[in-house]
Amino acid sequence: MERYLRSWRQDAFNRGQHESAIYIGDKVLALTNSDSDAFWLAQVHFSNNNFTRALALLSRGDLVSRNPACRYLAAHCYIKQNQFEQALSILGEHNPTDLIRDHNSRRKIQHLNGQSHVTLRNGKAGTGRSERSDERDRERDEDNNVRFEASMCFLRGLCFAKQNAFDRARDCYKDAVRIDYPPPDPSVAQEAADFTKMLYTTRLSKYSSPTILSNATETLSTHYNLSQNPDILLSRAETLYTQCRFAEALELTSSILSTAQSNDLASTNSSGSPTHNHLGHAPGVYPLHLACLYETGATNALFLLSHLLADHAPEEPYTYLAIGVYYLAVSKIAEARRFFSKASLLDPHSAAAWIGFAHTFAAEGEHDQAIAAYSTAARLFQGSHLPQLFLGMQHLALNNMSLAHEYLCAAFSMSTGSAPGSAPTPGKSPSIPLGGDPLVLNELGVVYYHQNNLTPAVDLFRQALTLATSLHCEPGAWVATRANLGHALRRMGNLRESLREFDECLRVGAGGNSMGYSPFLGGGAGGSASVATASGVGGYEDRGLIGSIHTSRGLLLLELGRTGEAVTALHEAVRVLGASGGGDAAGGAGVAGTLLSRALELWALEGREQDRQGLKALEEGNRSTHARGGSSSSRSRDTRTKTRPAEESRRGRGDAYHESWTDEVTHGNTESGELGSVDQHIEMDLDEEADGLLRRALGRVRPGRRRLALPGTPEQQQQQPQQQQMNETPGRRSGHRSNRSQSRQ
Numbered sequence: 001m002e003r004y005l006r007s008w009r010q011d012a013f014n015r016g017q018h019e020s021a022i023y024i025g026d027k028v029l030a031l032t033n034s035d036s037d038a039f040w041l042a043q044v045h046f047s048n049n050n051f052t053r054a055l056a057l058l059s060r061g062d063l064v065s066r067n068p069a070c071r072y073l074a075a076h077c078y079i080k081q082n083q084f085e086q087a088l089s090i091l092g093e094h095n096p097t098d099l100i101r102d103h104n105s106r107r108k109i110q111h112l113n114g115q116s117h118v119t120l121r122n123g124k125a126g127t128g129r130s131e132r133s134d135e136r137d138r139e140r141d142e143d144n145n146v147r148f149e150a151s152m153c154f155l156r157g158l159c160f161a162k163q164n165a166f167d168r169a170r171d172c173y174k175d176a177v178r179i180d181y182p183p184p185d186p187s188v189a190q191e192a193a194d195f196t197k198m199l200y201t202t203r204l205s206k207y208s209s210p211t212i213l214s215n216a217t218e219t220l221s222t223h224y225n226l227s228q229n230p231d232i233l234l235s236r237a238e239t240l241y242t243q244c245r246f247a248e249a250l251e252l253t254s255s256i257l258s259t260a261q262s263n264d265l266a267s268t269n270s271s272g273s274p275t276h277n278h279l280g281h282a283p284g285v286y287p288l289h290l291a292c293l294y295e296t297g298a299t300n301a302l303f304l305l306s307h308l309l310a311d312h313a314p315e316e317p318y319t320y321l322a323i324g325v326y327y328l329a330v331s332k333i334a335e336a337r338r339f340f341s342k343a344s345l346l347d348p349h350s351a352a353a354w355i356g357f358a359h360t361f362a363a364e365g366e367h368d369q370a371i372a373a374y375s376t377a378a379r380l381f382q383g384s385h386l387p388q389l390f391l392g393m394q395h396l397a398l399n400n401m402s403l404a405h406e407y408l409c410a411a412f413s414m415s416t417g418s419a420p421g422s423a424p425t426p427g428k429s430p431s432i433p434l435g436g437d438p439l440v441l442n443e444l445g446v447v448y449y450h451q452n453n454l455t456p457a458v459d460l461f462r463q464a465l466t467l468a469t470s471l472h473c474e475p476g477a478w479v480a481t482r483a484n485l486g487h488a489l490r491r492m493g494n495l496r497e498s499l500r501e502f503d504e505c506l507r508v509g510a511g512g513n514s515m516g517y518s519p520f521l522g523g524g525a526g527g528s529a530s531v532a533t534a535s536g537v538g539g540y541e542d543r544g545l546i547g548s549i550h551t552s553r554g555l556l557l558l559e560l561g562r563t564g565e566a567v568t569a570l571h572e573a574v575r576v577l578g579a580s581g582g583g584d585a586a587g588g589a590g591v592a593g594t595l596l597s598r599a600l601e602l603w604a605l606e607g608r609e610q611d612r613q614g615l616k617a618l619e620e621g622n623r624s625t626h627a628r629g630g631s632s633s634s635r636s637r638d639t640r641t642k643t644r645p646a647e648e649s650r651r652g653r654g655d656a657y658h659e660s661w662t663d664e665v666t667h668g669n670t671e672s673g674e675l676g677s678v679d680q681h682i683e684m685d686l687d688e689e690a691d692g693l694l695r696r697a698l699g700r701v702r703p704g705r706r707r708l709a710l711p712g713t714p715e716q717q718q719q720q721p722q723q724q725q726m727n728e729t730p731g732r733r734s735g736h737r738s739n740r741s742q743s744r745q
Contacts, residue, residue: 001031002028002031002032005024005027005028005031006028006037008024009021009024009025009028009040012024013044013047018044018047018048019048021044022041022044022045022048025037025040025041025044026041028041029041035063035066035067035070038057038058038060038061038063038070039058039063039067039069039070039073041057042054042057042058042070042073043073045057046073046076046077046080049080051077051080051081052077054073054074054077055074055077055078058070058073058074058077059074064090068145068148068149068152069144069145069148071090071091071148071152072148072151072152072155074090075087075090075091075152075155076155078090079155079158079159082162084159084162084163087155087159088156088159091152091155091156091159092156093156095153095156095171095172095175095179096149096153096179097175099146099149099150099179100175100178100179146179146180147180149179149180150175150176150177150179150180151176151180153172153173153175153176153179154172154173154176156169156172157169157170157171157172157173157176160172161349164379164380166382181193182196195224197216198216198219198220199220201213201216202216202217202220202231202232202235203235205383205415205417206238206239206242207242207385207415207416207417207436207437208415208416208417208436209417210239210471213235213239214239217232217235217236217239220232230256230259230281230282230285233252233255233256234252234253234256234284234285234288236252237249237252237253237256237288237292238288240252241288241291241292242437242471243471243472243473243474244468244473244474244477244478245472245473245474246292246295246296246474247296249288249292250289250292250293250296250298253285253288253289253292254289256281256285256289257281257285257289259281279308279309279312279313283316283317283318286318286321286322287318287321287350287351287352290302290305290318290321290322290325290352291325291352293305293325293329294325294328294329297329299326299329299330302322302325302326302329303326305322306319306322306323306325306326309322309323310323315346316346317343317344317346317347317350317353318343319343320339320340320342320343320346320353321339321340321343321350321352321353321356323339324336324337324338324339324340324343324353324356325356327339328356328359328360328363331363333360333363333364334360336356336360337357337360337361340353340354340356340357340360341357343356344357348380349380349381351377351380351381351384351386354373354376354377354380354381355374355377355386355387355390357373358370358373358374358376358377358387358390361373362390362394367394367397367398370390370394371391371394371395374387374390374391374394375387375391378391383414384414385410385411385412385414385415385437385440386411388407388408388410388411388414389407389408389411389437389439389440389443391407392404392405392406392407392408392411392443392447393443395407396443396446396447396450399450401447401450401451404443404447405444405447408440408443408444408447409444411437411440412436412440412441412444415436415437415440416436436467438464438465438467438468438471438473438478438481439464441460441461441463441464441467442460442461442464442478442480442481442484444460445457445458445459445460445461445464445481445484445488446484448460449484449487449488454488454491454492455492457484457488458485458488458489458492461481461482461484461485461488462485464478464481465478465481465482465485468481475508476508476509479505479508479509479545479549480545482501482504482505482508483501483502483505483545483548483549483552485501486498486499486501486502486505486549486552487552489501490552490555490556495556495559495560496560498556499553499556499557499560502549502552502553502556503553505549506546506549506550506553509545509546509549544577546576547573547576547577547589547592548573548577550569550570550572550573550576550592551569551570551573551577551591551592551595553566553569554566554567554569554570554573554592554595554596554599555595557569558595558599558602563599563602563603563606564603566599567596567599567600567603570592570595570596570599571596573589573592573596574589574592574593574596577589577592
């Protein structure tokens with residue numbers, strides 16, 4: 001009868017018929033009055049959320065003090081009722097460290113126990129069958145008690161964590177793992193240990209040991225065929241997120257959420273929409289999925305997911321987290337803060353909710369409130385370096401360099417998993433770390449930059465870029481770090497190297513428009529992916545950064561004396577920043593516009609100086625031409641040297657000058673009076689040359705009349721004899737005029 005009732009009880013429990021299981025279990029306990037049946041019935045009450053009835057049942061017959069299993073269940077009932085002090089009074093505050101044994105010694109004991117159960121060669125049995133059965137039962141009970149003791153260590157850790165005693169909670173969790181290890185068959189013990197270690201490795205930080213994490217994930221995916229397991233996919237998505245490869249991480253989280261679930265909601269969905277597959281998943285996947293949607297700018301997907309969760313999971317913390325992320329994405333800070341606060345109230349240990357709540361204050365420039373919220377997050381989540389990083393960034397914004405350096409050093413140590421105080425110090429060239437967050441190194445470099453410690457700042461910026469490359473990070477996400485490196489090099493006087501860094505920033509930034517993402521709510525092959533290309537750097541709409549880089553290039557080009565290129569760069573900066581809207585970008589456009597006007601003035605002054613130098617060179621060329629012209633003897637040589645000097649001096653020596661001079665006239669950069677004087681000088685020089693050529697030509701043609709004077713003033717012409725005037729032919733006179741006019745032309 002007892003066996004029949006226990007079978008009936010178990011079958012009702014397996015089908016979810018808790019009331020029937022409780023009814024039959026009560027009859028079994030009345031027949032047997034055993035501790036195991038009492039514990040089983042209390043478990044049914046616990047599964048049905050009847051914690052008070054379970055505690056009343058366990059308090060009978062002093063079961064809590066006599067049985068470790070009943071003590072564990074009673075403490076768990078108190079924890080479910082948020083009565084942590086009562087739970088600790090049952091569990092005790094100290095772990096049974098005497099149960100922590102060496103694994104090898106336990107295996108040896110089990111191996112020896114297995115050898116004692118054989119028949120000896122002389123025909124005598126080592127132990128009887130009944131004795132072996134009793135021994136196995138005792139070993140089974142001992143193993144069960146050890147597991148319950150390890151579980152109670154875990155419950156102690158929960159109680160200490162709820163009381164914010166995180167150091168003691170961490171020790172309890174470690175002891176729970178040390179006490180409760182799986183004692184498998186010795187032939188598979190090593191493989192089981194490696195498998196368990198790899199599972200724990202995928203849950204660790206993605207910054208401290210990226211190589212170990214990659215090997216563990218690859219082994220679990222290939223050797224154990226877990227490539228499509230949601231936990232393994234989530235670990236890969238977290239790794240991609242730390243590498244700023246948000247689009248790829250979004251694809252993985254979307255594939256997790258699009259997996260068909262065998263829940264009632266999906267089976268009864270009349271519309272057949274694949275968006276309902278976003279329900280019924282582990283809560284840990286939602287914060288990362290929401291973060292990827294935010295980083296890729298998929299506000300429509302955030303809106304739809306928030307409505308879906310609000311309709312079907314209104315009491316879950318991640319529902320309010322999704323709504324808060326959407327409002328933060330559309331810059332409705334007050335609404336976002338309200339929903340982040342609600343999420344943190346529903347789940348006080350939600351790191352995403354606390355950090356999002358603090359981000360709302362930082363977005364409005366409320367640094368004091370943001371520091372208070374980040375400090376709470378740092379106290380609640382001591383295993384994450386992000387609260388320390390954000391605290392350092394807030395103090396950096398407040399110009400508290402010493403506090404910023406302290407918090408950033410703590411974040412550096414936590415992200416790398418190294419000992420505290422291992423962060424680089426000013427005056428020393430830090431070595432490249434094996435792991436860590438490149439953003440921490442960038443922020444430390446900014447602190448050193450503002451403290452005028454330029455050499456360590458340059459080293460840290462370069463380390464951040466090197467580390468980002470080794471982590472296979474998206475290059476476009478680190479344009480700002482490369483720009484910081486360019487500014488530090490500029491202040492150190494390495495102008496050409498700084499210019500190369502800014503040119504590289506623009507090269508990487510120009511490729512940002514090809515970095516698209518595919519946000520989709522549908523799942524699998526049936527979901528339609530709408531590709532949206534993000535503008536800016538690395539998928540961000542950050543035209544302000546690109547505009548500031550153009551401004552920096554303009555400053556460098558001015559310092560290098562390349563004024564024309566500087567004008568072009570500053571003009572591009574004004575164009576980019578002017579199209580970015582208001583805020584800091586508009587202020588940057590004003591600065592770039594002021595620099596552009598100054599650069600144009602400097603460019604005009606340089607052009608005028610070039611005009612003066614060209615005019616001076618032209619005058620010197622004319623004087624040298626006159627000096628050469630007086631010593632000529634033959635007509636052919638005289639013709640070659642005297643009819644071309646002005647043209648050659650203008651074409652040969654003054655080509656570049658006249659080109660720039662003409663441009664200045666076109667653009668109105670030269671005064672009209674100065675241009676008139678230049679034309680007048682050129683015309684006078686040409687007239688003098690023409691007169692000289694004419695006198696010498698007439699002297700050669702009339703060798704017999706050297707006494708005659710050349711036509712000059714009217715008084716001189718009247719003094720000439722009438723006969724001489726009649727002897728001159730009209731053709732010769734007209735030819736004289738024609739020659740003069742041609743010379744002027």
